[in-house]
Amino acid sequence: xxxxxxxxxxxxxxxxxxxxxxxxxxxxxxxxxxxxxxxxxxxxxxxxxxxxxxxxxxxxxxxxxxxxxxxxxxxxxxxxxxxxxxxxxxxxxxxxxxxxxxxxxxxxxxxxxxxxxxxxxxxxxxxxxxxxxxxxxxxxxxxxxxxxxxxxxxxxxxxxxxxxxxxxxxxxxxxxxxxxxxxxxxxxxxxxxxxxxxxxxxxxxxxxxxxxxxxxxxxxxxxxxxxxxxxxxxxxxxxxxxxxxxxxxxxxxxxxxxxxxxxxxxxxxxxxxxxxxxxxxxxxxxxxxxxxxxxxxxxxxxxxxxxxxxxxxxxxxxxxxxxxxxxxxxxxxxxxxxxxxxxxxxxxxxxxxxxxxxxxxxxxxxxxxx
Numbered sequence: 433x434x435x436x437x438x439x440x441x442x443x444x445x446x447x448x449x450x451x452x453x454x455x456x457x458x459x460x461x462x463x464x465x466x467x468x469x470x471x472x473x474x475x476x477x478x479x480x481x482x483x484x485x486x487x488x489x490x491x492x493x494x495x496x497x498x499x500x501x502x503x504x505x506x507x508x509x510x511x512x513x514x515x516x517x518x519x520x521x522x523x524x525x526x527x528x529x530x531x532x533x534x535x536x537x538x539x540x541x542x543x544x545x546x547x548x549x550x551x552x553x554x555x556x557x558x559x560x561x562x563x564x565x566x567x568x569x570x571x572x573x574x575x576x577x578x579x580x581x582x583x584x585x586x587x588x589x590x591x592x593x594x595x596x597x598x599x600x601x602x603x604x605x606x607x608x609x610x611x612x613x614x615x616x617x618x619x620x621x622x623x624x625x626x627x628x629x630x631x632x633x634x635x636x637x638x639x640x641x642x643x644x645x646x647x648x649x650x651x652x653x654x655x656x657x658x659x660x661x662x663x664x665x666x667x668x669x670x671x672x673x674x675x676x677x678x679x680x681x682x683x684x685x686x687x688x689x690x691x692x693x694x695x696x697x698x699x700x701x702x703x704x705x706x707x708x709x710x711x712x713x714x715x716x717x718x719x720x721x722x723x724x725x726x727x728x729x730x731x732x733x734x735x736x737x738x739x740x741x742x743x744x745x746x747x748x749x750x751x752x753x754x755x756x757x758x759x760x761x762x763x764x765x766x767x768x769x770x771x772x773x774x775x776x777x778x779x780x781x782x783x784x785x786x787x788x789x790x791x792x793x794x795x796x797x798x799x800x801x802x
Contacts, residue, residue: 466791466794466795466798467733467734468733469794470787470790470791470794471733471734471736471737472733473790473793473794474736474737474740474781474782474783474784474786474787474790475740475778475779475781475782476736476782477589477590477592477736477739477740477782478589478590479778479782480589480740480778480779480782481585481586481587481589481590482586483774483775483778483779484582484585484586484589484747484775484779485582485583485586486771487751487768487771487772487775488579488582488583488586488750490767490768490771491579491754491765491768492579494763494764494765494766494767494768495575495757495763495765496529498761498763498764498765499529499530499531499532499763500528500529502532502533502534503523503527503528503529503530503532504528506532507523507527507528526562527562530562530563530564531563531564531568531569531571531572531761532563532564532568533564533568533760533761533762533763534761534762534763535762536762537760537761537762538618538759538760538762539564539565539567539568539760539761539762540762541622542565542567542622542625542626543556543564543565545622545623546565546622546623546626549622549623551626551666552666554662554666555630555662555663555666566626566629566630566633567615567625567626567629567760568761570612570615570629570632570633571612571615571616571757571760574608574609574611574612574615574753575608575612575753575757577604577605577608578605578608578609578612578749578750578753579750581601581604581605581608582605582746582750584601585598585601585602585605585743585746588601589739589743595735595739596711598739598743599708599711599712599739599742599743600708600711600712601743601746602708602742602743602745602746603708603711603712603746605746605749605750606695606698606708606745606746606749607691607695608753609698609746609749609750609752609753610691610694610695610697610698610749611632611691611694612753612756612757613694613697613698613749613752613753613756614628614689614694614697614698615628615629615632616753616756616757616759616760617697617756618756618759623670627667627670627671627685627686628689630663630666630667630685631684631685631686631688631689633659633663634660634663634682634683634684634685635682635683635684637656637659637660637663637683638656638660638675638681638682638683639682640652640655640656641653641656641657641660641677642679642680642682644656645677645679646679657677660675660683663683663685664683664685667685671685671686672685672686673685692706695745695749698748698749698752699745699748699749707742708742734784736782737782737783737784740779740782740783740784741783741784744779744780744783747775747776747779748776751772751775751776754768754769754772755769755772
């Protein structure tokens, strides 16, 4: 029974106070050994990758299925009532792949509200955009980015030689998910949602302007400035607009909301975004190097759970994104959403959140072997 009691978590402070250093060191070694065994019981990186990749494939298949059906219905409405000689040619793959919402969805109600409020058609549906309205156009871009990088994250998790790279991709996924969640947030008035979306367009156009300015590309500067001016003109007196053409600042309607703030809102207070800055900019401190097992002579058995923990925000972000997208568009993403709890539970295990259960199982196995 003494051997069994030794496996229970000791009172480390009392053990130190006793002055029995030999017992303290023996207990330390024993529980480090148990800790390594617990780490081996967690969901592996390959299992996390397998689960996430399957979920990503499922949500993408659901989106493609629903958008294709809605595009076909939209095309039928276009043909309805037209004589055969006036009917357009068959729709292109780009048309059928464009995003449209259900007629009874919040997305459709927003578009109707914007039209009745007098927003110019060129702002609501620029000629080069096939997605239905500016919000779906922006969300489509964020979705593609999040899904693409999530697949790449799965590939990197399957490579045991990578540790920093999954964290970098996790921040990119979190970035796309946070911006999308901010646009899809509820309850938000239609005008406020449109302003948020136009700010995304302005930020991209502002980056285009700054890049052209650095390259002395006057044509590129003029093109970006025309896009920015058109949006500012459409906004008119609805909200304050700001922009300094200095090659550094970006145009904005009202006050800019940072990605870090959007991430904090998405994760309910946790700013996983800032935690990953050191990795993204190759400025991680020695503590992070220790956790990743990169310090000379140190192999950290908990490295994979640390990586999983700091990628977990991205998984939460992209699954939240899918749930919000389902609600806003009126699509049926239920098959993917039904699998969300399973994916999150597997990732929670890989992060170490089930360690108490694994520790009890490890101790029980050792007791049985005595």
